[in-house]
Amino acid sequence: MRKIENRIRESLGYRVFSVFNYAIVIFWSFLCIAPFIHMLAVSLSSISAANANEVGLWPIGFNIDAYTQAFSENQILSSLKQSFLRVIAGVSVQMLFTILAAYPLSKEKEEFPQRKFYVVFIVITMLFSGGLIPCYILVVNYLKLTNTIWALVLPSAVPAFNLIILLNFFRQVPKEIEESATIDGAGHSVLLTRIYLPLSKNALLTLVLFACVGHWNAWFDGLIYMRDPLFYPLSTYLRTLSDRLNNVATMEDARLMMRISKRTLLMAYTVICTVPIVCVYPFLQRYVKSGLVLGSIKG
Amino acid sequence: MVSTDLRVHNGKKRASAARFSRAWPLHLMMLPPVIMLLIFSYIPMAGIVIAFQDFIPTKGFFGSDWIGLENFQYLFMLPNFGQIVLNTLTIAIEKIVTAIGFGLLFALLISEIGNRAINKLSQSLILFPWFISWVILGNVFLDVLSLDGSVNAIINALGGESVFFMGNNGWFRFILIFTNTWKDMGYNMVIFLTAIAGINPMLYEAAKIDGAGKLRQAIHVTMPSILPSVILLVTLALGGVLNAGFDQIFVMYNSAVIDTSEIIDTYIYKLGFYDAQYALSTAAGLFKSVVGCVCLSLSYYLAHRWANYRIF
Numbered sequence: 001m002r003k004i005e006n007r008i009r010e011s012l013g014y015r016v017f018s019v020f021n022y023a024i025v026i027f028w029s030f031l032c033i034a035p036f037i038h039m040l041a042v043s044l045s046s047i048s049a050a051n052a053n054e055v056g057l058w059p060i061g062f063n064i065d066a067y068t069q070a071f072s073e074n075q076i077l078s079s080l081k082q083s084f085l086r087v088i089a090g091v092s093v094q095m096l097f098t099i100l101a102a103y104p105l106s107k108e109k110e111e112f113p114q115r116k117f118y119v120v121f122i123v124i125t126m127l128f129s130g131g132l133i134p135c136y137i138l139v140v141n142y143l144k145l146t147n148t149i150w151a152l153v154l155p156s157a158v159p160a161f162n163l164i165i166l167l168n169f170f171r172q173v174p175k176e177i178e179e180s181a182t183i184d185g186a187g188h189s190v191l192l193t194r195i196y197l198p199l200s201k202n203a204l205l206t207l208v209l210f211a212c213v214g215h216w217n218a219w220f221d222g223l224i225y226m227r228d229p230l231f232y233p234l235s236t237y238l239r240t241l242s243d244r245l246n247n248v249a250t251m252e253d254a255r256l257m258m259r260i261s262k263r264t265l266l267m268a269y270t271v272i273c274t275v276p277i278v279c280v281y282p283f284l285q286r287y288v289k290s291g292l293v294l295g296s297i298k299g
Numbered sequence: 300m301v302s303t304d305l306r307v308h309n310g311k312k313r314a315s316a317a318r319f320s321r322a323w324p325l326h327l328m329m330l331p332p333v334i335m336l337l338i339f340s341y342i343p344m345a346g347i348v349i350a351f352q353d354f355i356p357t358k359g360f361f362g363s364d365w366i367g368l369e370n371f372q373y374l375f376m377l378p379n380f381g382q383i384v385l386n387t388l389t390i391a392i393e394k395i396v397t398a399i400g401f402g403l404l405f406a407l408l409i410s411e412i413g414n415r416a417i418n419k420l421s422q423s424l425i426l427f428p429w430f431i432s433w434v435i436l437g438n439v440f441l442d443v444l445s446l447d448g449s450v451n452a453i454i455n456a457l458g459g460e461s462v463f464f465m466g467n468n469g470w471f472r473f474i475l476i477f478t479n480t481w482k483d484m485g486y487n488m489v490i491f492l493t494a495i496a497g498i499n500p501m502l503y504e505a506a507k508i509d510g511a512g513k514l515r516q517a518i519h520v521t522m523p524s525i526l527p528s529v530i531l532l533v534t535l536a537l538g539g540v541l542n543a544g545f546d547q548i549f550v551m552y553n554s555a556v557i558d559t560s561e562i563i564d565t566y567i568y569k570l571g572f573y574d575a576q577y578a579l580s581t582a583a584g585l586f587k588s589v590v591g592c593v594c595l596s597l598s599y600y601l602a603h604r605w606a607n608y609r610i611f
Contacts, residue, residue, distance in 0.1 A: 028421075111321065135343045
């Protein structure tokens with residue numbers, strides 16, 4: 001009944017708007033996904049079709065040569081290994097330090113009188129930074145972390161925003177649970193591991209996923225801290241690859257150019273780099289939509 | 300009198316001692332993160348002193364000769380420095396306006412899509428690029444927008460002349476803003492859609508009874524209801540007004556379009572890593588950090604005042 005009533009009430013103007021609305025939204029959605037389909041199509045096309053710019057959204061002369069070529073090189077296996085290593089080490093370190101800092105900071109002033117001091121200490125790092133060169137000199141000259149995975153993991157060990165999200169989540173844990181556990185003799189370590197962490201599973205999972213994506217996508221630190229291209233994470237290698245294919249500088253580059261089509265190989269690498277994100281996207285999307293990320297920042 | 304005073308005093312002392320014995324594990328937990336921040340955030344802050352030195356890398360942060368503000372004088376005298384700052388500000392502001400504006404527009408449009416499947420799918424597709432790094436997107440856009448790329452193929456098929464998107468100053472600026480909107484708008488859209496979903500349906504019913512059509516409902520119910528989210532996103536974005544997007548520009552630009560797309564961050568990188576001018580680069584970085592710190596503080600303050608947002 002109500003639906004019919006509504007439909008009658010909808011004006012002609014609204015129905016015209018509706019048609020355009022559907023058209024615009026569908027068109028833009030297509031526009032958001034088209035470049036990725038194109039990149040997949042090019043990577044699966046024949047070299048001649050790709051170079052002649054005949055490939056649109058469907059591969060022409062279907063083959064997987066670009067992928068066999070990509071995986072036949074030492075570099076990509078090494079880069080993949082480095083990327084996975086970095087994600088695992090980086091996310092573990094980040095989560096460890098985030099949890100360690102979020103728990104004390106979630107306490108009220110009465111329980112943790114020096115809380116304010118630590119908060120100021122962390123907020124300063126959010127507002128102000130030493131900048132590129134001092135960080136670089138610290139990591140390279142003083143700590144001598146060049147070519148090690150730690151150069152990619154340690155500088156971002158305490159992510160302030162994740163810290164805020166988690167501590168706000170910890171604050172939502174009902175005080176009564178904590179009080180009764182304390183009366184039963186539970187110390188802070190028991191409270192954290194038995195009550196806070198299990199009750200914040202969703203928040204932790206969100207942070208883990210976002211940290212994974214962050215580490216997978218990061219490329220700049222690999223570029224400046226790794227001297228040997230074999231130690232480049234995949235994103236960093238992808239960045240230098242497009243440079244190498246565009247400006248042929250060394251004999252090795254020239255040989256690389258001879259063997260393959262720049263387009264199909266580059267797109268194959270790009271696809272390989274995108275696939276992991278596509279795999280976790282359904283989860284990522286759910287957590288963005290739940291409003292957890294912004295909602296809990298809102299404090 | 301005296302004895303009671305003493306007792307109160309003792310009681311207080313005991314309470315604070317008990318409080319400390321309860322708090323020391325908390326201090327212990329804070330220790331590792333604090334050490335990490337000391338090393339990786341505070342030591343580089345101290346390292347800023349090299350901006351005031353005739354810096355020689357092998358001598359460490361404090362080993363080189365002090366030259367006062369010479370690096371800054373040199374930097375501000377550079378003929379293109381003003382242009383670089385201007386580029387940074389205009390690109391950043393254009394990006395903020397378009398990403399939030401289009402996010403808002405598409406949130407309103409999608410909220411009017413009644414078909415659940417299309418509604419959900421379009422949200423998923425529009426949000427997707429937000430998670431993809433500029434290295435990947437840069438490769439794809441450089442290919443698609445090149446002279447022999449797909450976009451020019453479409454233009455040619457429609458009878459137009461090929462456009463040199465990546466080599467023309469005017470076009471390149473447009474491409475920067477457009478691709479950034481394309482990538483980042485989805486996140487803002489989802490936030491606005493969450494806000495729209497939280498609006499009390501009674502408000503719409505009331506508006507309908509008062510004779511408001513869909514347009515009026517959007518203007519008088521939806522817009523005021525999501526205004527706090529808009530204000531929050533705008534104020535938070537203002538804090539990053541000196542971050543014009545290093546990743547995107549570094550991956551996509553070239554020497555032909557440097558006049559309109561060189562920003563502070565890419566310049567800092569070039570000074571440091573191409574020219575090995577560590578001190579100059581640090582000076583430029585310090586300039587950015589100081590102005591950025593003021594912007595960030597201001598944006599947090601405004602977000603706190605206007606949108607009831609607080610960071611800790």
